Amino acid sequence: MTFCCFAILNCRKGNSSLQEPAEGIAVTNNVRIFSYNSLRSATRNFHPSSRIGAGGYGVVYKGVLRDGTNVAIKSLSAESTQGTREFLTEINMISNIRHQNLVQLIGCCIEGTHRILVYEYLENNSLASTLLETIISGTMSKHVDLDWPKRAKICLGTALGLAFLHEEAEPSVVHRDIKASNILLDRNFDPKIGDFGLAKLFPDNVTHVSTRVAGTVGYLAPEYALLGQLTKKADVYSFGVLMLEVISGSSSSKTAFGEELSILVEWTWKLKQEGRLVELIDPELIDYPNAEVMRFITVALFCTQAAANQRPSMKQVVEMLSKEVHLNEKLLTEPGIYKGHKTSKLNGAGTSSEGTFSRGDRGKKAIKSTISSPQFNSSNSLTQMLPR
Numbered sequence: 001m002t003f004c005c006f007a008i009l010n011c012r013k014g015n016s017s018l019q020e021p022a023e024g025i026a027v028t029n030n031v032r033i034f035s036y037n038s039l040r041s042a043t044r045n046f047h048p049s050s051r052i053g054a055g056g057y058g059v060v061y062k063g064v065l066r067d068g069t070n071v072a073i074k075s076l077s078a079e080s081t082q083g084t085r086e087f088l089t090e091i092n093m094i095s096n097i098r099h100q101n102l103v104q105l106i107g108c109c110i111e112g113t114h115r116i117l118v119y120e121y122l123e124n125n126s127l128a129s130t131l132l133e134t135i136i137s138g139t140m141s142k143h144v145d146l147d148w149p150k151r152a153k154i155c156l157g158t159a160l161g162l163a164f165l166h167e168e169a170e171p172s173v174v175h176r177d178i179k180a181s182n183i184l185l186d187r188n189f190d191p192k193i194g195d196f197g198l199a200k201l202f203p204d205n206v207t208h209v210s211t212r213v214a215g216t217v218g219y220l221a222p223e224y225a226l227l228g229q230l231t232k233k234a235d236v237y238s239f240g241v242l243m244l245e246v247i248s249g250s251s252s253s254k255t256a257f258g259e260e261l262s263i264l265v266e267w268t269w270k271l272k273q274e275g276r277l278v279e280l281i282d283p284e285l286i287d288y289p290n291a292e293v294m295r296f297i298t299v300a301l302f303c304t305q306a307a308a309n310q311r312p313s314m315k316q317v318v319e320m321l322s323k324e325v326h327l328n329e330k331l332l333t334e335p336g337i338y339k340g341h342k343t344s345k346l347n348g349a350g351t352s353s354e355g356t357f358s359r360g361d362r363g364k365k366a367i368k369s370t371i372s373s374p375q376f377n378s379s380n381s382l383t384q385m386l387p388r
């Protein structure tokens, strides 16, 4: 990691005659520093019509830079009050992580209390708004038809991006918040993972892992939700849930599957036990290769196993998804099921404070939660799951 960006900032402070490019940008080795004014004009003064969403970190606007480039501008909420140096260290780290399946951070703005991130803009918005009927910014999002080839590449591309974060990025990154709204889709519906590396920009007591579900916490690995054990395998679990959403076209935040009002992972396991897995597949998917879809479901089940050490690595997941491998289902064990508060909301699309918590209060949640992890202490070795 290089720190020449600090030199440039210091230089700006000390020497107001430093020449800036026309758009008010100082360019560092790989992070562009935008002036607040330039972002204000890119978003027409942060006009509500430029707003494309809001999440746990703040509000996101669509902006157009002077050269015509579309960008997503994420204005971080006030809690991110890190000093300039610490903030830039993290920003520099994030922008060094580049992969075709990761949303590229273009630059940032640090002026006064403003902390703003500028990302490449993805035309097809998030998987949540494209595939799942989700309430985003108060309105039900548009449902776009995704055929199987598109869904398959969304799964594989996301797996590639996550495998890169886990195994090739330097330093390696546990995402912590893999979910449909953090998978952005470009104009060809190729997926890019957003919001990686952001957790460090916020102090520990600030809510940043927002599960954003009403009723059931859909993506959290039980050992992470209940015990705070954050490993790459927690991401693998979330990725498995995401795959089930892609295949079923249903949100994991629903608790409406079957007569027992199960959550998606539970429901999938039940269907598997009863030999009815075909019922999981999105009825809107008419033409699909049955064997491949079944393999994808099996991979998702391997990922969501209760015992974290039984779950494959993301590299193994990539292998399992990209090749016609035979998966040894005898090694498959029950999924881990974490349920947060019960609420009356069944659709679970909106933001719910009940499903949102910081690391600090996770222990309290555990008392009110239920966990199903019969294989939690299983000692089977991970390598046994390798595709044959």
Ligand SMILES: Nc1ncnc2c1ncn2[C@@H]1O[C@H](COP(=O)(O)OP(=O)(O)OP(=O)(O)O)[C@@H](O)[C@H]1O
Binding pocket: 052, 053, 054, 055, 056, 057, 058, 059, 060, 072, 074, 103, 119, 120, 121, 122, 123, 125, 126, 129, 136, 177, 181, 182, 184, 194, 195, 208, 209, 210
């Ligand atoms: N680079 C981008 N290009 C296009 N749209 C984006 C981009 N980044 C975010 N968005 C959209 O902005 C909205 C808000 O994103 P944001 O990341 O703030 O919230 P979230 O993903 O719903 O929750 P969280 O804060 O937990 O990540 C999402 O609906 C997403 O589709």
Ligand SMILES: [Mg+2]
Binding pocket: 055, 181, 182, 194, 195
């Ligand atoms: Mg997000």
